[in-house]
Structure formats: C-alpha cells, structure tokens
Amino acid sequence: MLTRSTSLAAAGGLLASLALAACSGGGGTASDGGSGGGAGGGTVAQLTFPAEVQGAVGGLGNFNPYSPNPLTTFWLYEPLIIKNGLTCQETPWLANSAEWKDDKTLVITLRDGVKWSDGQPFTAKDVAFTFNLMKQYPGMDKAGVWTDTFGAPAQSVTAEGNTVTMSFSGNAAAKYDEIIKQKMLPEHVYAKVGDPTKYIDKKPVSTGPYKLASFNGRRLVLERRPEYWQADKVKVQKIVQEGQYDASQAALKLRAGELDAYWGEVPNPEKTFVSANKKTNHFYYAPNGMTVLTGNLQKKPFDDAKFREAISYAMDKEAMSLKATYGVMKPASQTGLKLPSMEKLLPDTYKGKDTVLPYDTAKANQLLDAAGYAKGADGKRTLPDGSPLAVNFSVQAGFIDYQAIADVIAKGMNEVGVATKVTASAPESVDDQKKTGDFQVLLEYLHGGCELARNIGAKLSSKQFPSAKEILPNVGRFSDPSVDATVAALSQATDEATQRTEVGKLVDVMMTKYPVTSLIYAPTRLIYRTDKATGWPSEQDPYANPSDDRLLVLTRLTAPK
Known part of the structure; x- marks a missing residue:
C-alpha cells in the first residue's frame, strides 16, 4: 500500500531541498537503465542498500530467518x-x-x-x-x-x-x-538450538549466494560465495547494508551515490531523483495490489449492484493517480487482477478488452436513471422509493493518498447527483467501522499476490466477514453462495487449468456485480542507480516484483557495459 505517514507538505519540502542539486543532470532517458543484465556480464564490486531492520535491532546480530527481526531476509537462507x-x-x-x-x-x-x-x-x-x-x-x-x-x-x-x-x-x-x-x-x-524462534543465529550456515563477512552492530557486509550452486549468475561481489532512511534522506543518498537501491517511498521520484541524472537514476513502481472502493453491501444504496455499477463510471481514476501518486500508478482493472502481468488468468470473455472502467459521467447518469435513482429539481438524486439519498464516505485522517482519492470520488459522485461528503476519522475509528459494519463506503486495499483464493477470493467469501474483534477481508459483506463455492474450489485446486477456470468465475463477478470498484494500482517500489549495476526490473522489462523477488533480481544484475 502507499505509505501513510508522508504528508504533501513534507513532500514539498523534499522537492525544495533537492532542487539545487538537480542542475547536474546527465543525458539519456529513464529507459537506459532497466534491463540488459544477465549472467554473461561483468562483475560488480559492491552495492549498498539500506538496513532491512530498524536500528539493526539494537546492534544484535541475528540471522535466524524465523526470528522476528533477522538482519537480512533475502541473501542467506533460501526457499524451495x-x-x-x-x-x-x-x-x-x-x-x-x-x-x-x-x-x-x-x-x-x-x-x-x-x-x-x-x-x-x-x-x-x-x-x-x-x-x-x-x-x-x-x-x-x-x-x-x-x-x-x-x-x-x-x-x-x-x-x-x-x-x-x-x-x-x-x-x-x-x-x-x-x-x-x-x-x-x-x-x-x-537440531541443537531448541526453540528456533528464540535462537540467536550469529554465525549463519545457509545455502544462499552470500556469507557473512562482518557486522559491527550497524554495518552489515555480505560476501559472494564462489561455491554457491548458481554462482555463475551472481555478479555482485559484496552487499553492504547500513542505515534506515526516511524519504528525504534516501533521496539525498541515492543522488549522492551512497545508496544503489531503495525500496521505500520517495514522493514524486521523477522530480526528486530521476531528473538529477536521467542516465543513471531510475525508479520502477510495479503494481502490488490495488486500492478499491468498498461499500457496505448490507445497507442502501450499496446493496444494489446497479447503483454500484453506475457510480463506478463517475470516478476519475487518472485524477486519483495524479493526486495520490504523482501520476505514477495506473488505473486498475475492474477484474481484480494485476494487468497485464496476470493476463494469462483472464477468462476468454475479457481477453483483449480494456477492463479499466472509464470515467464517463454521462454513462453514470444514464445507469442511475435506469436504476430508478431519480434526479430532482435541485440536481440531487433520491433512492428508488423516493427517500433521500446521501452518502457518507469514511476515510482515515492522515492517510493523505486515501484522502486525495476520496475527494476525487466524492466530486464525481456529487457531479452525477449522488450527494456525498467525506468524513475523516482516526484510523482506529475506521477500523472499528470495518469490524461493526457501521459505515456506508470507504477505501481498502486488495492484495494482488498469487494466492488468489486468499486475496480476491477472500474479498468475496461470506466466510470472511469481519467480526467485532477482527478485520477480515470481506469488509463490504458481499455474499453469494455460488461465489463461496467458487472460492472453495479455487482453494482446493491443484492444477493450473482448474485454477484458471475458478479465477475466471471470480473475475466475472467483479465485472458484473461490482462487489468493490477497482481504482488505482498500489505499488511495490524500487528506486535505483545504474552506474554500478544494470539489469534491474523496469517498466520496459518487468520481469520480477522489485521488492519481494530480490533473489531473482540478483541473478540479472551485472556491471554496465
């Protein structure tokens, strides 16, 4: 999800603090630095990254991957x-x-x-x-x-x-x-350490591409293992991890060449980082999921799929992207899938079609009229039974991206005659609303990971309603026995063909019943330099999740030609 703690004022201060350094820009374009790496390239002496844990856990050198805070989670112990x-x-x-x-x-x-x-x-x-x-x-x-x-x-x-x-x-x-x-x-x-969750692993024995060279309580140095099982693909000889940085510090260190990559948020990375030197400075914000509009489907008017469909066309997703992400993140597909990377999961009905709902107030008005939400002389619509229609939009105070998106949505809904106001409350208060169902409409995150039964499936399963004590995925309380059966079948599928069939059914629900409205993709971030290493994932070569798939990325990095 988008980082919540960065305010627009802080972002403006960051832009100002970096403005003087921007005059040193070089030639080239952002596409110069993404792909092109591989096992056949030259070696990279060293790359410097931020520490993976806050304050190096008080200087404690623990590499146990099953501890709460291992010093590194990517470079030592490996998955299957x-x-x-x-x-x-x-x-x-x-x-x-x-x-x-x-x-x-x-x-x-x-x-x-x-x-x-x-x-x-x-x-x-x-x-x-x-x-x-x-x-x-x-x-x-x-x-x-x-x-x-x-x-x-x-x-x-x-x-x-x-x-x-x-x-x-x-x-x-x-x-x-x-x-x-x-x-x-x-x-x-x-086998000798007892409870592995309590074991302090100071001398890691692992299968990964690196081994521990040194750790002084603050600076971690990892050295390449020449005997690693796929050592021919690992060109980076040394990784150094040091320091935790906020957006301003990270941007400055990246520009100065003191960091080679950063996975946190830097507001407006094009202006704050890339513009300083377009030849070496790049970023890639890949879709990790999406922000969605979630109505309470047990209350009017959101219990009506026709209403949900109509207002979905009153939402200017391009404006949301601009205001919430500086235009970086693209409007999201209504299918609930990250596209185009998950395009192979699309049912044939939707292949080759644009599944992002357009901003079309004329269509929104037409659909509202047809569904019986009549517009009065004052331009305000009523419910089909003639009673007043008013929507209260709950948003978390301090979540500036959510607030920006909510403002755009409210503007669009008011333009088509659906009286809408935005009410900002403490995040804990909005969480309570999710648990109790005491809300009309709010914003949420739909995770775009590969465990689709747990992500899009859980969002639609009646078994995943929140309780008084716990926020479960189906905050909107969507309920359909046939969908529950589909989610169960998907969770039990062991072959790709069956999985694709069941996912297709969920996609069709998203496209026809509008249990939630997809808005804009939420990012997984990578901000990087290419003066020491190329081969990073990019918009032009989106071969991996830039944050989670770091081992895959490592095998593509090589020295610039």
Whole structure:
C-alpha cells in the first residue's frame, strides 16, 4: 500500500531541498537503465542498500530467518521455489519441482549439488527437518503446515533420497504457495538450538549466494560465495547494508551515490531523483495490489449492484493517480487482477478488452436513471422509493493518498447527483467501522499476490466477514453462495487449468456485480542507480516484483557495459 505517514507538505519540502542539486543532470532517458543484465556480464564490486531492520535491532546480530527481526531476509537462507510476485510464474530454486501427487500429497524434488556455506551437503533431510520443526514449535509454522488454516493439516513430512513427501489429512492445495517459500534450515545446526524462534543465529550456515563477512552492530557486509550452486549468475561481489532512511534522506543518498537501491517511498521520484541524472537514476513502481472502493453491501444504496455499477463510471481514476501518486500508478482493472502481468488468468470473455472502467459521467447518469435513482429539481438524486439519498464516505485522517482519492470520488459522485461528503476519522475509528459494519463506503486495499483464493477470493467469501474483534477481508459483506463455492474450489485446486477456470468465475463477478470498484494500482517500489549495476526490473522489462523477488533480481544484475 502507499505509505501513510508522508504528508504533501513534507513532500514539498523534499522537492525544495533537492532542487539545487538537480542542475547536474546527465543525458539519456529513464529507459537506459532497466534491463540488459544477465549472467554473461561483468562483475560488480559492491552495492549498498539500506538496513532491512530498524536500528539493526539494537546492534544484535541475528540471522535466524524465523526470528522476528533477522538482519537480512533475502541473501542467506533460501526457499524451495520462487513464485514471481508479478506474473505468478515459478522459478525452481532449492527444489526442482513441487507437485501434487493427489490433493493430499505434495512431492518435492530437490536439485543436486547444493551445499551449505560450511561445506556440508544440503539434502532432503534438511527440508523434512525444517517442516517437522514447525510441528514441534508451532510459533515457527507461519505456513500453517500443521494447522487447518487454508486446508487440511499435515500428517507427516518424510525424506527419501532427494525427495520430500508431505502428506495431509485432506485437501491442502491452498497451503502450496506458503510451503514453497519457507526458508530451509540446516539440521546439523538447528537440531541443537531448541526453540528456533528464540535462537540467536550469529554465525549463519545457509545455502544462499552470500556469507557473512562482518557486522559491527550497524554495518552489515555480505560476501559472494564462489561455491554457491548458481554462482555463475551472481555478479555482485559484496552487499553492504547500513542505515534506515526516511524519504528525504534516501533521496539525498541515492543522488549522492551512497545508496544503489531503495525500496521505500520517495514522493514524486521523477522530480526528486530521476531528473538529477536521467542516465543513471531510475525508479520502477510495479503494481502490488490495488486500492478499491468498498461499500457496505448490507445497507442502501450499496446493496444494489446497479447503483454500484453506475457510480463506478463517475470516478476519475487518472485524477486519483495524479493526486495520490504523482501520476505514477495506473488505473486498475475492474477484474481484480494485476494487468497485464496476470493476463494469462483472464477468462476468454475479457481477453483483449480494456477492463479499466472509464470515467464517463454521462454513462453514470444514464445507469442511475435506469436504476430508478431519480434526479430532482435541485440536481440531487433520491433512492428508488423516493427517500433521500446521501452518502457518507469514511476515510482515515492522515492517510493523505486515501484522502486525495476520496475527494476525487466524492466530486464525481456529487457531479452525477449522488450527494456525498467525506468524513475523516482516526484510523482506529475506521477500523472499528470495518469490524461493526457501521459505515456506508470507504477505501481498502486488495492484495494482488498469487494466492488468489486468499486475496480476491477472500474479498468475496461470506466466510470472511469481519467480526467485532477482527478485520477480515470481506469488509463490504458481499455474499453469494455460488461465489463461496467458487472460492472453495479455487482453494482446493491443484492444477493450473482448474485454477484458471475458478479465477475466471471470480473475475466475472467483479465485472458484473461490482462487489468493490477497482481504482488505482498500489505499488511495490524500487528506486535505483545504474552506474554500478544494470539489469534491474523496469517498466520496459518487468520481469520480477522489485521488492519481494530480490533473489531473482540478483541473478540479472551485472556491471554496465
């Protein structure tokens, strides 16, 4: 989601503080620096990134991937398979494959030749050990392997040769994405440490591309492992992580070349960073999900799908993008999918069509008229029964992007005769409204990850209504038994064809019943320099989620030609 703490005033101050430095711009365009890397390029001596944890956890050097705050989560311990956060395509990593023998049995086949950083071989026993440790210490089981969360619990995890077999008491297909991304631990180290969530791992033994060179409580230095199983793809010899920076500090350090990449928010990156030197300075904000308009579907007028459809055309998404993201993030597809990266999941009905709802007040007025929301002499519409129609839009005070979007929406709705006012309340108050259902309409985030049963599916499932104690995904209280059946089928699907069929049904619900209205994509960010390394993902080469898929990105980085 967009960062909430940055105010427009602060952004303006940042622009002003950097204005003097902008006169040193070089030639070229933003497209010069994105792609072009690969395994065949030259070596990169060093890249400097921000620290991954705040204040280096008081100087404590803990590399345990299952601790609350490991010093690094990307460069040491590795997953079995990487599922691309943009395209959802899988890249075999420590495992060559993970396949369902049936809906209760997952068979994982490991690659040969992988060694831990202390020279011992990585084996199937290490994988089985890691998952069985989650049973012994439930606090480690973030994937829900041994619980009934999203599928049946595991009954056993066993290793034989280079194969690991995970057997479940019932259908466990929905656990797959979490299982493949768990970080593998060395049995010969972690079998001796007791509760792994409490263990302080100061001398990591891992399978990843780097090993610990030094950590002084503030500055972490990682060195490339020449014996790494795919060392030929790793050209960056050293990674240095140091310091936590706010937007202003990060922009200044990036411009000065003291940082090579930054994954936080910098307001208006085109002006604050890229304009200083278009040859070396770039950014890529990829869609990570989308901001959506959510009405309370148990109250008038949002209980009427025809009303929801009509007002969806009164929303100027280009204006929202400009005011909330400086025009960086694009209007979002009403399908609920990140497009074009998830285009292969689109049902044939919508392929090749523009699924972003246009800003069309004439159509909005026409649909409202046809649905019985008559406009009076004062230009205000009434409900079909003739009673007054007034909408109160709840928005979190201090969420400047949400407030900017809400203002644009309210303006559009008022223009088509739907009397709308925006009420800003403390974020905790809006959270309470989500729990109790005491609201008319608000803004939310629809995650665009690959676990679609948990994302778009949960947004539409009647089993995911919020409770008095917990905010669950279906804040709007959309309910349809056939949709519940679709979500259940999707969560249990073990083959791509079935998954695509069930996703297609959810897409059709989004496009015809408007349970929520998609507005603009929300970003996952990368702001980077190309004077030391090229091959970063970019608008021209969107090959990976720039924040989550850092291991994939690493294998594409190489020295500039």
